[in-house]
Amino acid sequence: MPEAQRPRPQPTPETRHFWDGTKVGELRLQRCDACRKAYFPPRPFCPHCAAREVSVFKASGKGRLYSYVIHHRPVPGFTPPYAIAVVELDEGPRLMTNIVDCPQTPEALVLDMPVEVAFERLDDEITLPLFRPVKG
Amino acid sequence: MKPGSIAIVGAAETTELGRIPELSQIGLHADAALNAMKDAGLKPADIDGIATAGETPVTVAHYLGLTPKWVDGTAVGGCSFMIHVRHAAAAIESGLCSTVLITHGESGRSGIARTRPAVSPGSLQGQFELPYGPMGPPTLFTIPVLRYMKTYGLTHEQLAMVSVVQREWAAKNPRATFRDQITVDDVLNSRMIAYPFRLLQCCLVTDGGGALILVSRERAKDFPRKPVYLLGTGESVETPMVSQMEDFTSSRAFRVAGAKAFAESGITHRDVDHLMIYDAFAHLPIYGLEDLGFCSRGEAARFIWERNTAPGGKLPLNTNGGGLSYMHSGMYGMYALQESVRQMRGIAPAQVPGAKLSVCHGVGGMFAASGTIIMTNEAP
Numbered sequence: 001m002p003e004a005q006r007p008r009p010q011p012t013p014e015t016r017h018f019w020d021g022t023k024v025g026e027l028r029l030q031r032c033d034a035c036r037k038a039y040f041p042p043r044p045f046c047p048h049c050a051a052r053e054v055s056v057f058k059a060s061g062k063g064r065l066y067s068y069v070i071h072h073r074p075v076p077g078f079t080p081p082y083a084i085a086v087v088e089l090d091e092g093p094r095l096m097t098n099i100v101d102c103p104q105t106p107e108a109l110v111l112d113m114p115v116e117v118a119f120e121r122l123d124d125e126i127t128l129p130l131f132r133p134v135k136g
Numbered sequence: 137m138k139p140g141s142i143a144i145v146g147a148a149e150t151t152e153l154g155r156i157p158e159l160s161q162i163g164l165h166a167d168a169a170l171n172a173m174k175d176a177g178l179k180p181a182d183i184d185g186i187a188t189a190g191e192t193p194v195t196v197a198h199y200l201g202l203t204p205k206w207v208d209g210t211a212v213g214g215c216s217f218m219i220h221v222r223h224a225a226a227a228i229e230s231g232l233c234s235t236v237l238i239t240h241g242e243s244g245r246s247g248i249a250r251t252r253p254a255v256s257p258g259s260l261q262g263q264f265e266l267p268y269g270p271m272g273p274p275t276l277f278t279i280p281v282l283r284y285m286k287t288y289g290l291t292h293e294q295l296a297m298v299s300v301v302q303r304e305w306a307a308k309n310p311r312a313t314f315r316d317q318i319t320v321d322d323v324l325n326s327r328m329i330a331y332p333f334r335l336l337q338c339c340l341v342t343d344g345g346g347a348l349i350l351v352s353r354e355r356a357k358d359f360p361r362k363p364v365y366l367l368g369t370g371e372s373v374e375t376p377m378v379s380q381m382e383d384f385t386s387s388r389a390f391r392v393a394g395a396k397a398f399a400e401s402g403i404t405h406r407d408v409d410h411l412m413i414y415d416a417f418a419h420l421p422i423y424g425l426e427d428l429g430f431c432s433r434g435e436a437a438r439f440i441w442e443r444n445t446a447p448g449g450k451l452p453l454n455t456n457g458g459g460l461s462y463m464h465s466g467m468y469g470m471y472a473l474q475e476s477v478r479q480m481r482g483i484a485p486a487q488v489p490g491a492k493l494s495v496c497h498g499v500g501g502m503f504a505a506s507g508t509i510i511m512t513n514e515a516p
């Protein structure tokens with residue numbers, strides 16, 4: 001499996017909930033208890049209003065393809081050409097990801113197409129949130 | 137900074153540019169620094185402030201034999217040097233020091249003793265970007281552009297035209313790495329790197345360096361070269377993660393730095409004779425023209441297509457050939473500053489006749505940071 005050689009994220013105390021979530025099939029975001037804004041990447045306070053009172057919640061896992069490039073050069077763990085994409089989640093935040101179950105071509109990767117999370121297990125500790133086109 | 141209170145009195149690049157296998161990174165800093173000191177008629181003992189990125193100010197001060205009483209190691213990528221100019225101006229104006237040397241050197245191509253910032257796998261980039269396969273700037277800096285293309289209808293041909301026009305400028309510059317004319321078709325037929333970016337839309341990778349020396353206006357007239365006065369400066373940062381930019385069609389750091397520099401200088405866009413916008417990739421001049429306020433949203437590509445920034449156009453842009461054709465060691469901002477200074481001194485290879493005012497805009501990281509410097513050759 002080429003995926004085994006991807007750069008492996010190293011969870012920190014502030015991001016542990018996110019990686020615990022992907023392991024059990026949940027995409028977890030955070031929301032500020034004070035201003036109610038959802039945010040990403042994880043941190044133990046609100047980046048909009050600095051409140052420390054924040055909650056972790058399970059996101060829908062749905063979003064749209066926001067932007068991407070298709071890399072044509074070899075990288076350990078990847079078979080070119082492959083898209084490095086940014087998805088905008090229905091809850092608002094954007095995150096970098098890869099798009100699976102989809103040809104890695106401009107024709108197939110259409111901006112704003114609906115996508116949903118597809119979890120890719122790397123090892124016992126790390127499962128990555130990838131995305132795939134929503135069928136139908 | 138009070139407009140015109142600080143001047144650049146020394147400016148030079150490394151003796152060679154391109155492939156310099158006989159110098160390490162610190163050697164490139166030193167070669168540029170010695171050239172700039174010679175340009176200004178100064179010795180190491182005359183320098184009392186040092187700013188640099190890539191190397192630390194400690195390393196550069198020791199290597200050159202300096203005893204600074206002011207140091208700045210701001211290292212936010214390729215626009216660090218614009219920010220050094222801004223900080224140096226504030227330091228001189230407030231009396232912290234009197235003569236600042238800013239150095240850059242980078243063995244980008246030969247890779248001799250090059251320092252590279254490592255991204256920890258536990259950092260936010262390490263956790264939330266690197267696992268998805270980006271490999272350096274060609275795969276990160278470029279990510280927002282498809283969103284820009286969809287929002288404003290920017291075409292592949294228009295994006296290719298940026299490289300074509302800059303090569304026209306490079307053709308006039310004997311020190312430019314690439315000088316052969318290219319067409320839109322040449323760009324669109326060059327090797328695909330990271331769709332929609334092809335080889336000719338990505339910057340060079342070369343060795344080189346540059347250095348600047350700044351003093352107060354009062355002292356500036358006593359130097360051998362025509363002083364170049366600072367009119368306005370700006371800086372900002374946004375995010376180390378391109379995926380977390382607020383707006384994929386515009387850089388917040390560009391807008392903040394540019395607006396601050398323009399406000400400080402008191403000039404209008406119509407006053408600008410010459411413009412440098414750090415072009416690591418072909419979309420940068422488009423974002424820069426709009427975020428600095430030279431063009432309305434979505435209009436910059438047409439502005440370039442209609443040859444307004446080309447030789448003979450009303451807003452000469454990246455007149456050295458830019459990072460796309462002149463040189464790009466990794467942190468190109470220093471070379472953009474050098475070209476602005478040359479234009480203000482009237483000695484640029486592709487000199488803009490009668491140019492009195494230059495705007496020099498830099499980017500650091502992947503839209504992570506920005507610095508803008510506005511300069512003039514007219515004494516305040």
Ligand SMILES: [Zn+2]
Binds near residue numbers: 046
């Ligand atoms: Zn909040």
